[in-house]
Amino acid sequence: MFQSHIVGKQKSPAFPGHYTVVSAASKDQTIRLKADQTIYSEGEHALAIYQVEAGAVRIYRLMSNGHRHILSFCSKGEWFGLEKGQVRSDFAEAVCETRIRPFPANQDAVVPMDLLNIALTNLAKAQEKQLVMTEQSALKRVAAFVQEMAERHPGEPEFDMMMSRSDIADYLGLTIETVARSFTKLRERRIVRLNGKLQRSVRLLDRDALVALTN
Amino acid sequence: MFQSHIVGKQKSPAFPGHYTVVSAASKDQTIRLKADQTIYSEGEHALAIYQVEAGAVRIYRLMSNGHRHILSFCSKGEWFGLEKGQVRSDFAEAVCETRIRPFPANQDAVVPMDLLNIALTNLAKAQEKQLVMTEQSALKRVAAFVQEMAERHPGEPEFDMMMSRSDIADYLGLTIETVARSFTKLRERRIVRLNGKLQRSVRLLDRDALVALTN
DNA sequence: CGGGTGCTTGACTAGCATCAAATGTAGTGG
DNA sequence: CCACTACATTTGATGCTAGTCAAGCACCCG
Numbered sequence: 001m002f003q004s005h006i007v008g009k010q011k012s013p014a015f016p017g018h019y020t021v022v023s024a025a026s027k028d029q030t031i032r033l034k035a036d037q038t039i040y041s042e043g044e045h046a047l048a049i050y051q052v053e054a055g056a057v058r059i060y061r062l063m064s065n066g067h068r069h070i071l072s073f074c075s076k077g078e079w080f081g082l083e084k085g086q087v088r089s090d091f092a093e094a095v096c097e098t099r100i101r102p103f104p105a106n107q108d109a110v111v112p113m114d115l116l117n118i119a120l121t122n123l124a125k126a127q128e129k130q131l132v133m134t135e136q137s138a139l140k141r142v143a144a145f146v147q148e149m150a151e152r153h154p155g156e157p158e159f160d161m162m163m164s165r166s167d168i169a170d171y172l173g174l175t176i177e178t179v180a181r182s183f184t185k186l187r188e189r190r191i192v193r194l195n196g197k198l199q200r201s202v203r204l205l206d207r208d209a210l211v212a213l214t215n
Numbered sequence: 216m217f218q219s220h221i222v223g224k225q226k227s228p229a230f231p232g233h234y235t236v237v238s239a240a241s242k243d244q245t246i247r248l249k250a251d252q253t254i255y256s257e258g259e260h261a262l263a264i265y266q267v268e269a270g271a272v273r274i275y276r277l278m279s280n281g282h283r284h285i286l287s288f289c290s291k292g293e294w295f296g297l298e299k300g301q302v303r304s305d306f307a308e309a310v311c312e313t314r315i316r317p318f319p320a321n322q323d324a325v326v327p328m329d330l331l332n333i334a335l336t337n338l339a340k341a342q343e344k345q346l347v348m349t350e351q352s353a354l355k356r357v358a359a360f361v362q363e364m365a366e367r368h369p370g371e372p373e374f375d376m377m378m379s380r381s382d383i384a385d386y387l388g389l390t391i392e393t394v395a396r397s398f399t400k401l402r403e404r405r406i407v408r409l410n411g412k413l414q415r416s417v418r419l420l421d422r423d424a425l426v427a428l429t430n
Numbered sequence: 431c432g433g434g435t436g437c438t439t440g441a442c443t444a445g446c447a448t449c450a451a452a453t454g455t456a457g458t459g460g
Numbered sequence: 461c462c463a464c465t466a467c468a469t470t471t472g473a474t475g476c477t478a479g480t481c482a483a484g485c486a487c488c489c490g
Contacts, residue, residue: 061342064430067350071342084335090342119334120299126341127276127286127305133348134388135282138478165437173349178478180438197487199437215279353446380469390447395470412455413468 030101033094040081044088048102049081049118055098056162060170061090070171072125073163075152079118096162133173141172142182143213146192150204158195158203186210245316248309255296259303263317264296264333270313271377275385276305285386287340288378290367294333311377347429348388356387357397358428361407365419373410373418401425 030053033039039050039057050057052074059080060070071090074080080092094100132144145168146161153159161168165176172179183199186192191209195201204210245268248254254265254272265272267289274295275285286305289295295307309315347359360383361376368374376383380391387394398414401407406424410416419425 061346063346063350069346069349071345082335084332084339089339116331116334117299119331119338120297123334123338123341124299124304126338126345130286130341130345130348131276131278131284133345134284135278175479176437177439177480181478184438197436391469392448392471393446395468396446399470414470 030099033098035094035096037094039092040088041091042088046083046086046088048104049079050100050102051079052076053099053101056095057092058095059090059092068170082118138174138178139182139185140213142179143210145172147210147214158201161200161202245314248313250309250311252309254307255303256306257303261298261301261303263319264294265315265317266294267291268314268316271310273308273310274305283385297333353389353393354397354400355428357394358425360387362425362429373416376415376417
């Protein structure tokens with residue numbers, strides 16, 4: 001019931017026929033970003049949408065009380081930056097070393113894209129995140145996060161989450177202490193093993209137990 | 216910072232040019248629904264999208280633990296039923312006596328619709344809801360809900376929420392007891408007055424105090 | 431070595447879930 | 461008209477969970 005909101009293969013939308021040419025993707029427009037580098041900020045004019053080639057991007061908003069809420073993480077293949085208005089309503093930053101490819105808004109076109117499909121995919125992601133964030137204990141939320149990250153690395157026994165505890169906390173609506181305690185519980189229960197200086201490398205020891213937690 | 220996710224006037228999207236003809240809206244295809252009547256269910260084939268003419272619709276999912284999570288409420292003018300795949304991933308029911316207008320999926324067209332705009336509007340709604348549901352106390356969440364409902368009735372000093380305490384709880388990720396206690400606090404602080412048998416009629420006494428809570 | 435950063439752990443507390451019961455209103459039947 | 465049921469809401473008492481504040485640890489780098 002709790003599938004990840006990461007989209008594997010794109011299914012055709014219920015209401016097709018909306019393929020539109022948007023952008024000239026010239027030879028290599030790829031943008032290379034260092035960790036925490038800003039891609040765009042709230043209030044800016046929305047000039048392009050982006051596809052992640054490698055690494056990860058965090059999309060977030062700043063609330064009036066100063067708190068940061070991360071709406072989503074985007075990994076390889078995922079799209080971000082598609083806005084309802086012409087003005088950015090959120091911030092986008094690279095989580096780690098990242099490569100993205102921009103597709104300008106109103107341009108002579110070379111690559112056709114299905115903007116509707118992108119929007120619906122992001123909507124599905126946002127809805128799945130809602131489900132994770134409600135009526136779940138902290139441990140379950142963190143388990144769902146690990147599960148989500150694991151699905152972005154299919155077949156790999158060990159992978160790097162790249163996000164800091166602070167990122168994860170702001171994504172799940174928890175504090176960094178609670179996130180750390182939840183990881184400790186997952187370690188104690190032999191569900192995951194954490195490696196690396198920053199304990200961001202995850203080895204899944206008991207996938208079934210992890211999935212059981214997210215139910 | 217906390218605007219309602221209800222869309223007043225539609226702004227043009229950042230990436231325009233995606234108006235598509237979808238449906239033949241014949242003379243009067245309006246569907247009349249009684250309270251709690253089902254519009255569609257999870258697993259069904261997605262045959263149409265809908266616009267609310269009057270009343271309100273709840274969109275929800277059932278989790279494996281049996282809990283219901285309401286993803287959104289749709290009021291007059293709002294669209295629902297646009298899916299990423301051909302299969303319904305959620306349920307739609309009338310909250311009260313409601314009129315909706317269906318627009319079949321693949322049809323000879325009379326009315327042009329901007330499906331992308333609908334998808335982006337619903338995405339914005341889902342993101343605003345994420346913000347409400349995290350890092351907010353129960354009282355703040357309920358205040359945000361009342362604020363959201365109030366914005367659907369501009370200029371009216373008193374309005375009917377129509378949703379039960381159970382609906383509100385499943386929407387905000389709280390229990391009905393906590394929702395009731397929050398309404399009691401809003402009443403004690405002279406922010407709202409509740410009327411009617413079911414205490415669903417709201418008179419806003421102190422809009423500023425309400426807005427202050429949602430910050 | 432000393433300071434900085436990010437993660438973890440501990441002690442305490444506030445707030446929400448839970449379980450339970452009371453209230454209020456409408457409808458039904460005697 | 462009153463007793464009885466049904467339902468939604470409210471209120472009360474209690475325990476647990478996650479937030480808060482504080483300290484400690486591991487690693488890195490100047």
